[in-house]
Amino acid sequence: MMNIFTNGTSSNEAYIDNLAKIYGSLFKIHALWNADLLYTYDSKALQHIVLKDQHLWEEPDELLIMNGRTFGVGLLATLGDHHRRQRKVLNPVFSIAHMRDMTPTFYSVVRKLRDSLTKLNETEKEIDLLPWLTRCALEIIGQSGFGYSFDTLEIGAPEHRFGHSMKNWTAAMNNTGLLIGRFLLLPIVHNWGSRRFQRAVVDFLPWKALHEVRDMVDVMHSTSVEIFEKTKQAIKEGGIAATERIGGGKDIMSVLVKANMLASEEDRLPDNELIGQVSTLTFAAMDTTSNALSRILHLLATHQDVQDKLRKEIQEAHFIHGEELDYENLTALPYLDAICRETLRLHAPVPILMRVATQDAILPLANPIKSTDGRDLHEVLVPKGTSILISPHHCNRDPALWGPDATEWKPERWLKPLPESLVEARVPGVYSHLMTFLGGSRSCIGFKFAQLEMKKCQESHQSQAM
Known part of the structure; x- marks a missing residue:
C-alpha cells in the first residue's frame, strides 16, 4: 500500500x-x-x-481526552453508559416538537442576517458569505440553544471572544507540534498529577501554539459557565426572569436544566456535564452548518435552473402561507428538502x-x-x-x-424512489440512507436542528433575491 x-x-x-x-x-x-x-x-x-x-x-482515547479538555465533559468526551445517560437527558430538546418552538427564534436571527446583507449589497460588488453564515450559525445556536446573544449580526459588529475561539480552535490544533502531542503524548500524560499541576506545566512551557489553544479553551469554559449560571438563575427566579430570556425560556439549555432537575437521581447530570454541553453543541453546530450552507449557495450559483425552480417553490409557499413559514410549511417544501439532502449527501461536513x-x-x-x-x-x-x-x-x-x-x-434524485440497491444495503445512517450524521448511539443528536437552520437560511436568502 x-x-x-x-x-x-x-x-x-x-x-x-x-x-x-x-x-x-x-x-x-x-x-x-x-x-x-x-x-x-x-x-x-x-x-x-x-x-x-x-x-x-x-x-x-486521544480524541476523547482532547474533547474533554477542550469542551468539557459533554457528548463528544464520553462513552458507553455515561454517553447514553447524557443523550437520554438531551434527546427531548432536539425533538420535532421542540424544533417547532424554536422556529420563531431562527426567523429572528436570519432576518437580521438578511437585513445586513441587503445593506452590504448596496455598497459592495462582492460579499464573502462564509463569515456571515458562520456568524449566523453561532447566533442561532446562541439564542435557540442557550438564550444568549453572541452577535448583533450588524455590519462591523465586534467579534465575540467565544465565537472567535470556536472558529479558530480547529486551525490552531492543526499545528504540527500539537498534532504530534495529541496523538503521542496526551494519552500518556493526561493523568500525570493534578489539573492544577498540569495547568502550571502548560503555562511554564515556552510554546506559543499551546498557549494560544489554552487561551481559547479558557474563553470557551468561562463563557459556558456564564451561560449555565444565568440559565439556572433565571429558572430559580421564575416568572418574568424566565420568560424575558432570549427565546422566552424555550432555548435548549433552559429546557435541559429544567428536565435535569426533574430527572431521577440516577439519570440526573452534574453541573459540569451540563456546562460541557455548551461548547460541545456550539462546536458541532457552527462550522459544519455554515459550510453546508455555503456549499448550497455555490451549487445553486452554478445550477441556475435549480435555483430558479427553488425560488418558484418558495414564492408559491409565501403566497399561500405568508412571508414567515412555520415549521410544518417550511419542512414540507419538497424541492428545498431535496436540495438540502443532496448537498449533505455529496458534501458531508465530516x-x-x-x-x-x-x-x-x-x-x-x-x-x-x-x-x-x-x-x-x-x-x-x-x-x-x-x-x-x-x-x-x-x-x-x-x-x-x-x-x-x-x-x-x-x-x-430525492423526488423519486431511491435505488433498490441503496434501500437493500440498509446503510446505518440516522438520516435518509446517508452516513452524513452517522448512526447508532453516536449519531448527530442535532441533525433536525441543522436541517431546520439550513432550510430557514435558504428560504430567507432565496426570497431576498426574488
Missing part, C-alpha cells in the same frame, strides 16, 4: 478517491510510524461498526471518522475484496487496537449504492 502522508497530489480527497477506486470499499493504509489503518465505506461493515457491534468500536477495535473482531463485508493472494474475502479479522477510518464521504458517493451518477449533484 502507498503511504497516505506522501500522496503526491494537491488534494487529499482526490488521493483517497483514487485509493477507493483501486482497492474497493475496504483497504489498508500505512500511516506515520508504521501504523496501519483500515479505511472502509462498505455498508455491511458500517452496520457492524456503528450499530450491531458498536461496543467493539470506540472513539480513540467526511471521515475514526474508531478503534476494543477487542479482536470479525468485520463482514457487503462487497468482497481481494486478498494479496487473489482470494475473495467476505469478512476480515481486525485485531484489537486497530484503528479504522469510516467514510461518510465515500458511502454517500458509492456507485454500487447510488448508481452511476453517484458523484453528481442531482436534487431530483
